[in-house]
Amino acid sequence: xxxxxxxxxMLDINIARKKAAYIKYLPLGxxxxxxxxxxxxxxxxxxxxxxxxxxxxxxxxxxESNTENLGYLLFTExxxxxxxxxxxxxxxxxxxxxxxxRKNPDNKFQNPSKQIEVSKKDRLKVITGLKE
Amino acid sequence: MIPIxxxxxxxTIIFTLSIAGIFLNRKNILVLLMSLELMFxxxxxxxxxxxxxxxxxxxQVFVFxxxxxxxxxxxxxxxxxIVLFRSKKxxxxxxxxxxxx
Numbered sequence: 001x002x003x004x005x006x007x008x009x010m011l012d013i014n015i016a017r018k019k020a021a022y023i024k025y026l027p028l029g030x031x032x033x034x035x036x037x038x039x040x041x042x043x044x045x046x047x048x049x050x051x052x053x054x055x056x057x058x059x060x061x062x063x064e065s066n067t068e069n070l071g072y073l074l075f076t077e078x079x080x081x082x083x084x085x086x087x088x089x090x091x092x093x094x095x096x097x098x099x100x101x102r103k104n105p106d107n108k109f110q111n112p113s114k115q116i117e118v119s120k121k122d123r124l125k126v127i128t129g130l131k132e
Numbered sequence: 133m134i135p136i137x138x139x140x141x142x143x144t145i146i147f148t149l150s151i152a153g154i155f156l157n158r159k160n161i162l163v164l165l166m167s168l169e170l171m172f173x174x175x176x177x178x179x180x181x182x183x184x185x186x187x188x189x190x191x192q193v194f195v196f197x198x199x200x201x202x203x204x205x206x207x208x209x210x211x212x213x214i215v216l217f218r219s220k221k222x223x224x225x226x227x228x229x230x231x232x233x
Contacts (some may be wrong), residue, residue: 029155036148044140061189073193081193085200092204099211 139181146174153209161216161223165209 060067074082153167176195183191217223 025156025158029152033148033152034153035152037145040144040148044137044144047137065190067190069189070192070196073189074196075161078193081197085197088200088204092207095204096207096211099208100214 136181136185140178143174143177146177147171148230150174159224159226161213161225164225165206165213169202169206172198 062072063069147170150167150170153170155165157163157167158172176198179195179198183189183194213223216228220227
């Protein structure tokens with residue numbers, strides 16, 4: 001979904017340059033499209049023609065609602081896979097940020113470890129004996 | 133009730149559309165990624181259809197995991213695309229000819 005947004009943002013920059021290749025590969029693409037479609041549709045129609053389509057076997061585990069059943073399955077039977085999916089998403093976030101992050105030298109930021117390491121001696125100077 | 137072959141034919145048409153998109157558009161990497169995404173979506177459609185046909189919710193659960201992998205993949209792909217655009221100032225496939233033998 002993000003991809004489509006990206007395309008809407010960026011696609012109108014250089015739309016004129018790609019016309020040539022489009023014409024060049026049009027017969028090949030159309031041929032692949034039509035042949036694949038015919039093959040697979042022929043197969044599907046032949047295979048599933050005479051089969052009765054009975055959707056409802058025992059799909060209702062805990063309730064009538066599909067969403068509720070899905071949630072139930074996700075959190076009981078597939079909980080490990082669910083957590084692995086979370087890890088994969090975290091990996092995606094980290095990879096995307098690491099790849100695209102550029103450090104701006106003009107930015108002002110705090111270094112937390114230095115902030116923690118600061119002791120009283122560095123900040124505070126006690127001056128005694130100033131009266132005389 | 134709509135026969136199952138209609139669902140499968142729709143998903144096939146989407147899949148072949150994305151294949152034709154990859155064949156037709158050899159210029160822009162973004163459009164290639166879009167076609168890839170469309171391919172994933174048609175496969176997911178197949179999973180849901182056949183899972184429903186077999187009376188099994190596992191197909192729909194599997195679609196969730198496929199979608200997470202697709203999301204991570206497209207995020208990393210877009211990040212790579214941004215890095216590529218920074219170094220090359222273009223996202224055309226023809227400009228990526230360093231590995232040419």
